[in-house]
Amino acid sequence: MEKIRQKNLPADERRNVTVEAVIDLAASTNPGDITTAAIARHMKLTQGALFRHFPNKEAIWQAVMRWVAERLMTRIEKAAEGIESPLEAMQAMFMAHIAFVSEHPGAPRMLFGELQGAKPTPAKRLAHELIKQYSERLNGLLNAAKSRGELPPELDNQAAATLFIGTVQGLIMQSLISGDMAQMRQAAPGLFAIYRRGIVHP
Numbered sequence: 001m002e003k004i005r006q007k008n009l010p011a012d013e014r015r016n017v018t019v020e021a022v023i024d025l026a027a028s029t030n031p032g033d034i035t036t037a038a039i040a041r042h043m044k045l046t047q048g049a050l051f052r053h054f055p056n057k058e059a060i061w062q063a064v065m066r067w068v069a070e071r072l073m074t075r076i077e078k079a080a081e082g083i084e085s086p087l088e089a090m091q092a093m094f095m096a097h098i099a100f101v102s103e104h105p106g107a108p109r110m111l112f113g114e115l116q117g118a119k120p121t122p123a124k125r126l127a128h129e130l131i132k133q134y135s136e137r138l139n140g141l142l143n144a145a146k147s148r149g150e151l152p153p154e155l156d157n158q159a160a161a162t163l164f165i166g167t168v169q170g171l172i173m174q175s176l177i178s179g180d181m182a183q184m185r186q187a188a189p190g191l192f193a194i195y196r197r198g199i200v201h202p
Contacts, residue, residue, distance in 0.1 A: 014053050018043065019067045022060060026106030031113040036060070058121060065114060065126040068107045073133060075100045086145035087200075090138065090164065091192050097168050098188045102181040108172045135161045142199075151199060160199045167195050 021043050025034050036057050040047045054060045079096035080089035101108050114127040138161040145151040171191055175184035 015063060016067070018050065018053065018060060019064050022064050023067070023104055023106035023110065026109045026113075027104075028106075031106075031110050058123070061110075061114070061121070061123040062126065064110055065123040065130075068104075068111060069126055069130040069133075071104075072097065072100055072107070072130070073137075076134075076137075080141075085150065086141040086148065087150050087196060090141050090145075091196070093137075094164070094168065094192045094195075095188055098171065098184055101172050101175075102185055105176065105181055108169075109176065112169075112173075131165065134165060138164055155199055163195065163198070167191055 018039065021039055022034060025038060025042055029038070036047050036050060039060070040050045043050070050060075054063070076093040076096045079092040083089040083092055111127055111130070114121070114124045135158075139157050142151060142155065142157045142160055146153050146155065171184055171187060175181050
């Protein structure tokens with residue numbers, strides 16, 4: 001029944017379902033070991049059906065990275081929306097990022113896998129663009145926090161943004177290694193509190 005239902009999906013929805021299948025697989029499989037045969041098998045499709053919507057595996061990976069970038073940025077932007085204090089907005093973004101990863105553990109595995117790759121693939125460029133966009137958003141909030149007197153004017157924005165992202169990535173990496181995503185959510189508030197003290201009193 002599931003197979004029949006999937007066959008009737010519109011093209012855009014089929015591509016989204018394929019992307020989500022890859023992220024599901026990446027939660028328990030090394031992304032480098034995920035083959036198009038494994039994706040098709042996971043979706044109960046033939047490889048031929050899969051390639052009707054993607055010309056090759058690289059196109060699938062590019063779509064996965066675009067999905068991750070768009071969903072993550074939308075999640076953190078929505079979390080910060082309407083929060084007057086820039087530092088409180090940053091905290092909301094931090095928690096939203098952790099929540100996103102706990103719901104989609106395959107997403108950071110795909111991201112880390114692309115960033116570690118030696119080849120300059122389209123998917124890797126999208127991963128770098130995500131980090132750049134994220135850093136720019138943080139830089140805007142850091143400047144706003146300085147203007148409101150929440151942060152000292154001499155704070156190094158680039159270092160503060162790098163530390164923010166690095167703190168998130170470090171927590172995610174530890175949770176992926178331990179396999180305990182619930183622990184990541186529990187640890188997040190305490191880690192952000194330490195980060196916040198560090199940038200308020202550099």
